[in-house]
Amino acid sequence: MRSGRGKAWVLWSMVIVVVVTLALPTLVIIGASFTSGDIIRFPPEGLSLRWYRALWDLGGFRAALGRTAYVSVLCTALAIPVGTLAALALARRRMRFARTIQVYLLLPFTIPLVVSGISMMMLFGEARVLGQLWPVGVALCLINLPFMIWAVSSAVNALDPELENAAMNCGAPPVTVFLTVTLPAVMPGVITGALLMFILAFNEFLVSLFLTDSRTVTLPVQIYNSIRNVITPDLAAVSVVYIVVALAAIWVLDRLVGLEIFLKSK
Amino acid sequence: MTADAPRPASPAHRLPLRWRVMDRVEAVAAALWPAAFRRATPWAFLAPALLLVGILLIGLGYLVSDSLHELNPATYRLRAEYSAGNYEAILHKPVYLAVLWRSLLAAVLVTALTLVFAFPYAYVMVRTRSGALRKLLLVSLFLPFFIGQVVRAYGWLIILGKQGLVNQALEGLGLPAATLIYTYPAVIFGLVQYMLPFAVLMLAPALTAIHEEVELASESLGADWLRTFRHIVIPMAKPGIVGASVVVFTLTLTDFAMPEILGGGTNDFIANTIYDMFFQLSNPGLASALSTVLVAVGSLIVALVFRLAGTGTLGLRSGS
Numbered sequence: 079m080r081s082g083r084g085k086a087w088v089l090w091s092m093v094i095v096v097v098v099t100l101a102l103p104t105l106v107i108i109g110a111s112f113t114s115g116d117i118i119r120f121p122p123e124g125l126s127l128r129w130y131r132a133l134w135d136l137g138g139f140r141a142a143l144g145r146t147a148y149v150s151v152l153c154t155a156l157a158i159p160v161g162t163l164a165a166l167a168l169a170r171r172r173m174r175f176a177r178t179i180q181v182y183l184l185l186p187f188t189i190p191l192v193v194s195g196i197s198m199m200m201l202f203g204e205a206r207v208l209g210q211l212w213p214v215g216v217a218l219c220l221i222n223l224p225f226m227i228w229a230v231s232s233a234v235n236a237l238d239p240e241l242e243n244a245a246m247n248c249g250a251p252p253v254t255v256f257l258t259v260t261l262p263a264v265m266p267g268v269i270t271g272a273l274l275m276f277i278l279a280f281n282e283f284l285v286s287l288f289l290t291d292s293r294t295v296t297l298p299v300q301i302y303n304s305i306r307n308v309i310t311p312d313l314a315a316v317s318v319v320y321i322v323v324a325l326a327a328i329w330v331l332d333r334l335v336g337l338e339i340f341l342k343s344k
Numbered sequence: 345m346t347a348d349a350p351r352p353a354s355p356a357h358r359l360p361l362r363w364r365v366m367d368r369v370e371a372v373a374a375a376l377w378p379a380a381f382r383r384a385t386p387w388a389f390l391a392p393a394l395l396l397v398g399i400l401l402i403g404l405g406y407l408v409s410d411s412l413h414e415l416n417p418a419t420y421r422l423r424a425e426y427s428a429g430n431y432e433a434i435l436h437k438p439v440y441l442a443v444l445w446r447s448l449l450a451a452v453l454v455t456a457l458t459l460v461f462a463f464p465y466a467y468v469m470v471r472t473r474s475g476a477l478r479k480l481l482l483v484s485l486f487l488p489f490f491i492g493q494v495v496r497a498y499g500w501l502i503i504l505g506k507q508g509l510v511n512q513a514l515e516g517l518g519l520p521a522a523t524l525i526y527t528y529p530a531v532i533f534g535l536v537q538y539m540l541p542f543a544v545l546m547l548a549p550a551l552t553a554i555h556e557e558v559e560l561a562s563e564s565l566g567a568d569w570l571r572t573f574r575h576i577v578i579p580m581a582k583p584g585i586v587g588a589s590v591v592v593f594t595l596t597l598t599d600f601a602m603p604e605i606l607g608g609g610t611n612d613f614i615a616n617t618i619y620d621m622f623f624q625l626s627n628p629g630l631a632s633a634l635s636t637v638l639v640a641v642g643s644l645i646v647a648l649v650f651r652l653a654g655t656g657t658l659g660l661r662s663g664s
Binding site: 082084085088089090092093095096097099100101102103104106107110117118119156159160161163164166167168173179182183185186188189190191192193194196197198200201204216217219220221223227251252253254277280281282283284287298301302305309313314317320321323324325327328331332337338340341342343 | 499
């Protein structure tokens with residue numbers, strides 16, 4: 079960045095404000111989870127891992143973590159084929175009604191989550207599947223599906239249709255073409271989308287609030303239900319699980335496709 | 345193309361397993377989806393997604409139909425006859441309109457504040473020469489984005505709460521404790537913090553598309569950086585600004601967790617009111633009606649913005 083000091087000064091101070099604001103809750107939670115006291119104090123009363131041990135003994139949270147993992151895996155496993163195929167169909171071929179279909183597939187984003195949550199609660203209630211865990215995974219896949227479609231669509235540009243034609247000319251049958259030419263070309267998009275779907279399902283809260291009950295509660299809802307007026311460090315230790323998972327996801331994303339992919343203009 | 349079934353060959357030169365498996369797969373695929381269907385392949389690809397989103401559509405059907413039945417207070421069931429009573433109740437009770445206004449005001453405030461701070465961040469991230477710095481800015485953006493709303497709200501609760509870190513620090517300095525939590529500003533602040541990653545990620549591609557030469561040209565013609573921003577960068581980034589505004593506005597308008605956790609029931613938004621109607625008043629008809637109003641208001645505003653400012657980066661590009 080060339081040009082005046084004033085510009086650098088103004089921009090940098092704003093950027094620093096944002097970085098601090100974004101990082102503060104994370105840092106405070108990490109700090110709070112290592113306290114040795116019963117409440118969160120500043121300055122901290124000492125370091126200990128007691129809240130992590132307590133966490134391991136909190137049966138409810140362990141079960142909730144397991145259910146959250148199950149729901150997230152189910153959501154991702156469903157999103158990969160559904161989103162990838164839809165993105166390929168939309169991006170590659172001139173279709174009739176393409177615009178209508180796009181508007182329709184964006185419905186999960188245009189309908190507010192609270193409304194989606196209530197609607198699916200009613201529908202699943204009528205279908206007598208409310209209270210089971212798999213509908214939660216399906217619902218989370220549904221509300222975040224546009225992310226998956228977007229991720230794959232942005233990778234479709236890396237795929238030259240002539241390559242597919244060349245493969246067919248060389249005698250490759252359709253499934254072979256799909257598996258050896260089409261899919262590898264859009265793989266970065268599939269991976270990005272799958273990671274996004276997993277993470278978003280892992281910390282999705284509002285729709286899960288409507289679709290779970292005390293027997294099927296997932297971790298974000300469990301944390302929400304456990305928030306009291308008195309701030310105790312046990313929830314901080316639980317939250318650190320989220321911070322670790324988020325860091326892992328960022329690392330994987332960066333290694334596989336590079337975070338800079340999100341800066342590219344179409 | 346027809347897939348030949350593997351010919352029985354002498355064991356000396358059998359086809360590799362992978363070939364045989366692929367031949368089987370092709371044969372099954374060809375049987376299920378003959379070449380004559382080739383024209384319909386895109387539709388087959390789309391079908392699962394269309395069906396999945398169909399679940400939401402059916403659910404919305406239930407919602408709209410419930411909104412047209414009033415609650416019978418005697419039985420706590422919805423009455424069988426259709427009526428617009430729920431909608432009338434919403435439009436004539438000042439309390440619901442107050443919630444609607446509070447949410448709309450928050451959406452405007454949060455959108456404005458978020459964009460003011462997201463823009464320089466996105467600009468620096470795109471323009472910086474240092475790869476390490478760009479990486480740092482990206483990570484500090486993605487980490488909160490990937491942690492989720494509840495955990496972040498909890499973090500703010502530790503900082504701003506009644507016995508939170510700020511108040512403990514004030515106490516340590518011998519100052520009176522401040523009421524930071526369960527206030528409207530706390531909710532707005534939490535929401536801005538929550539929306540920043542969304543806004544930056546919507547703005548960054550639009551800023552990437554602006555060539556730096558344009559800015560240099562403007563500055564070499566004597567414009568200072570503020571004027572360059574005002575007349576060059578911001579107008580050229582308009583698609584990103586429109587996209588980011590629409591996303592932040594609608595997410596704020598319909599948010600639940602931040603007003604619930606940082607507002608503590610004193611500053612409910614529409615989503616919290618809908619939730620309470622459902623689970624505390626046990627009135628699904630009224631909750632459905634308010635949900636329908638929320639969808640209508642949100643869609644109307646977004647449609648208006650698109651009409652006035654174009655669809656920005658949210659524009660639908662039909663097939664490349």
